[in-house]
Amino acid sequence: MGSTPADLKRESEYDPDRDELAELRALLLGQQIVELQALQKRLDDPNLRAEETSQIISRAIALSVKRDGGMQRSLYPVVEQALKISVAKNPAILATSLAPLIGDAVRKAVAASLRNLTESINFTLERSLSWESLMWRFEAKRTGKSFGEIVLLRNLRYKVQQVVLIHRETGSVLQYVKAPGEGIKEAELMSAMLTAIGDFMTDSFDAKRSQEFEEAKTNDFFLWIHHGPQASLAATILGVPPPELKNVFARENELIHQQFAVALATFSGDAGIFDGARPHLQNCLLGQSEQPKVSRRWLVPVAALLIALLIWGFFTYRRELRWNHYIARMQSEPGVVLTGWRKAAGHYEITGLRDPLAADPVALASGFGIDPARVAGRFKPYESLDPPFTLHREFDAEQRAVEQTIILFPVNSSALQPDQSIRLDSLEENLDRLQQAAVALRRKVHVTIFGRADQTGAESKNTALSKERAERVFDALRQRGIPPSLLSVVGLGNSDPIRHGSEAYQLEVNRSITLKVESQPHGDRP
Amino acid sequence: MIQKKICMLGSFGVGKTSLVARFVQGIYTGKYLSTVGVKIDKKEIKVGDQDVLLLLWDLAGEDSRSQVQVSYLRGAAGYFLVVDGTFAQSLVTAKSIRERAIEAVGEIPFMLIVNKSDLWNRWEITMPELEKLEAEGWKVQVTSAKTGEGVEKMFMTMTEQILKNNPQGEDDDTTS
Numbered sequence: 001m002g003s004t005p006a007d008l009k010r011e012s013e014y015d016p017d018r019d020e021l022a023e024l025r026a027l028l029l030g031q032q033i034v035e036l037q038a039l040q041k042r043l044d045d046p047n048l049r050a051e052e053t054s055q056i057i058s059r060a061i062a063l064s065v066k067r068d069g070g071m072q073r074s075l076y077p078v079v080e081q082a083l084k085i086s087v088a089k090n091p092a093i094l095a096t097s098l099a100p101l102i103g104d105a106v107r108k109a110v111a112a113s114l115r116n117l118t119e120s121i122n123f124t125l126e127r128s129l130s131w132e133s134l135m136w137r138f139e140a141k142r143t144g145k146s147f148g149e150i151v152l153l154r155n156l157r158y159k160v161q162q163v164v165l166i167h168r169e170t171g172s173v174l175q176y177v178k179a180p181g182e183g184i185k186e187a188e189l190m191s192a193m194l195t196a197i198g199d200f201m202t203d204s205f206d207a208k209r210s211q212e213f214e215e216a217k218t219n220d221f222f223l224w225i226h227h228g229p230q231a232s233l234a235a236t237i238l239g240v241p242p243p244e245l246k247n248v249f250a251r252e253n254e255l256i257h258q259q260f261a262v263a264l265a266t267f268s269g270d271a272g273i274f275d276g277a278r279p280h281l282q283n284c285l286l287g288q289s290e291q292p293k294v295s296r297r298w299l300v301p302v303a304a305l306l307i308a309l310l311i312w313g314f315f316t317y318r319r320e321l322r323w324n325h326y327i328a329r330m331q332s333e334p335g336v337v338l339t340g341w342r343k344a345a346g347h348y349e350i351t352g353l354r355d356p357l358a359a360d361p362v363a364l365a366s367g368f369g370i371d372p373a374r375v376a377g378r379f380k381p382y383e384s385l386d387p388p389f390t391l392h393r394e395f396d397a398e399q400r401a402v403e404q405t406i407i408l409f410p411v412n413s414s415a416l417q418p419d420q421s422i423r424l425d426s427l428e429e430n431l432d433r434l435q436q437a438a439v440a441l442r443r444k445v446h447v448t449i450f451g452r453a454d455q456t457g458a459e460s461k462n463t464a465l466s467k468e469r470a471e472r473v474f475d476a477l478r479q480r481g482i483p484p485s486l487l488s489v490v491g492l493g494n495s496d497p498i499r500h501g502s503e504a505y506q507l508e509v510n511r512s513i514t515l516k517v518e519s520q521p522h523g524d525r526p
Numbered sequence: 527m528i529q530k531k532i533c534m535l536g537s538f539g540v541g542k543t544s545l546v547a548r549f550v551q552g553i554y555t556g557k558y559l560s561t562v563g564v565k566i567d568k569k570e571i572k573v574g575d576q577d578v579l580l581l582l583w584d585l586a587g588e589d590s591r592s593q594v595q596v597s598y599l600r601g602a603a604g605y606f607l608v609v610d611g612t613f614a615q616s617l618v619t620a621k622s623i624r625e626r627a628i629e630a631v632g633e634i635p636f637m638l639i640v641n642k643s644d645l646w647n648r649w650e651i652t653m654p655e656l657e658k659l660e661a662e663g664w665k666v667q668v669t670s671a672k673t674g675e676g677v678e679k680m681f682m683t684m685t686e687q688i689l690k691n692n693p694q695g696e697d698d699d700t701t702s
Binding site for chain 2: 202
């Protein structure tokens with residue numbers, strides 16, 4: 001190849017006018033002209049250019065791929081067209097190349113679906129005749145959902161606690177969701193560790209192809225992993241998950257792969273792009289756990305203890321309340337002065353002063369729900385100055401005065417003697433004050449005048465005489481202003497002598513009247 | 527927050543696990559290393575404005591009977607080759623691991639970590655050797671898991687290198 005300066009000289013001989021110029025050019029630029037012409041030839045000759053390009057094109061593609069990935073996008077339609085043409089022209093070539101891959105993929109898919117089918121059959125047989133499953137079938141008919149969906153919704157034997165979307169290549173967490181109240185400590189570490197375990201199995205079993213770690217089981221948990229081409233869905237499940245659940249994981253993972261195909265292929269550590277995959281993961285959070293029932297066993301003794309405590313607290317509180325009410329009442333009880341009270345070991349002791357007229361504090365305890373047998377009262381007597389007590393004492397004093405009064409009569413006579421009038425006067429005063437005290441105490445009072453005769457004389461006459469004597473006193477008191485309704489008369493004759501015997505002084509006392517006071521609380525206050 | 531996987535590679539007993547332990551708090555115990563051959567810890571660091579979650583894969587050490595399982599390198603954004611300054615053979619091992627790593631994952635950022643700087647007076651690896659490697663383009667960092675010297679720095683340098691190698695945002699146009 002290559003032209004020499006001599007050749008150039010020969011070519012330029014056709015143009016005699018330019019001989020000199022050409023000669024000069026050849027002399028000055030000889031070598032460069034040869035090189036220029038060679039360059040031109042390289043540019044013009046398609047064969048040569050093709051040969052040269054073929055040497056650098058692979059390096060150029062590699063550089064472009066490394067720089068911005070633009071090459072893939074530019075080549076994509078070309079490759080697609082080329083594949084189409086290739087398949088149209090000779091399908092055998094592609095088929096032959098794909099055969100080992102397809103065979104593997106199909107075998108895997110068939111094996112997986114057969115395994116699912118077997119599990120599904122077992123599961124279905126296990127529950128097909130149960131009442132529960134009949135209800136599920138009925139619900140499926142009614143709602144138009146598939147039986148499988150109802151099973152997933154209603155099965156109470158498992159719960160998907162958390163779902164992690166893992167980038168297969170790096171083991172990075174792309175997205176993570178968990179059921180409320182559940183959760184693992186470190187989703188990132190768990191995810192990386194799962195990837196490492198998958199690698200570990202591949203290495204350990206010296207497998208030709210990478211081994212897929214799909215399931216692990218502990219006493220309580222299942223770990224299920226569905227592997228897609230770029231990303232895996234790993235889920236921890238409490239209880240016994242139904243086989244249908246695997247289909248859910250597969251479906252959601254496929255959807256994620258469709259939606260995030262490019263992002264998955266070019267993932268370089270930024271998981272934020274995969275926020276949109278969250279709903280797919282949430283669709284996998286199925287099931288309800290029966291676990292709470294198990295974990296609530298401890299509630300029974302605790303609840304029993306709480307109830308016992310509540311009951312004990314209620315009774316203690318009520319006893320305390322009753323005791324406080326009782327003490328408060330005793331402190332204001334007329335005629336009672338409490339100086340001390342204490343309780344110990346379910347027994348009570350109250351000490352203080354008590355007017356004999358006052359109610360018995362111990363007996364009153366029962367009115368407050370306190371057993372009087374548990375109350376010991378130690379009281380010293382005193383006289384209360386409370387108005388009810390002074391009135392009581394007055395009433396009692398007047399009653400005593402009235403009942404001690406005796407009015408004497410001469411033998412065989414019912415005439416009031418002048419020497420007895422002073423007694424009548426004081427009797428009248430006593431009756432007046434008795435009445436006033438009774439009104440203040442709201443008591444009803446009645447006084448009976450008993451007439452007597454001595455044991456001499458006929459009994460029939462004595463009865464009349466005794467009644468006459470009583471009536472004389474009745475009349476005399478009426479005249480002095482005592483209301484007749486207060487009084488009544490009885491003639492005792494000689495049937496109930498004050499003194500027995502026939503001595504003169506004994507007989508004298510029996511020719512008399514005495515009085516008896518009866519009182520009772522007023523009708524409106526029984 | 528972006529996540530990056532980084533592997534610790536090297537001979538048995540050069541201090542890979544101690545270096546990681548200096549840097550992180552993890553949930554896995556050492557028994558994972560002897561059973562699965564890897565222990566994973568994580569650490570969040572900030573480089574510039576970028577929060578990065580480092581997932582540190584601490585691989586079981588290589589000795590005469592077993593080789594480092596370079597398959598664990600898959601998906602790694604970078605790796606450390608850890609050697610023991612007081613043990614010249616560990617550098618030889620590191621070089622052979624490096625070759626196998628290139629076979630497995632190609633050229634990704636890596637650093638040579640020469641550990642045990644606290645035992646400087648007993649070093650078998652010489653400065654000229656390290657300078658020669660640096661001249662070949664290796665990044666070299668001297669550390670001590672015992673005193674903490676260089677530990678923080680080795681992880682920071684690695685992360686910076688990774689981010690420079692594959693800056694964020696490059697793939698934005700492909701994530702539509």
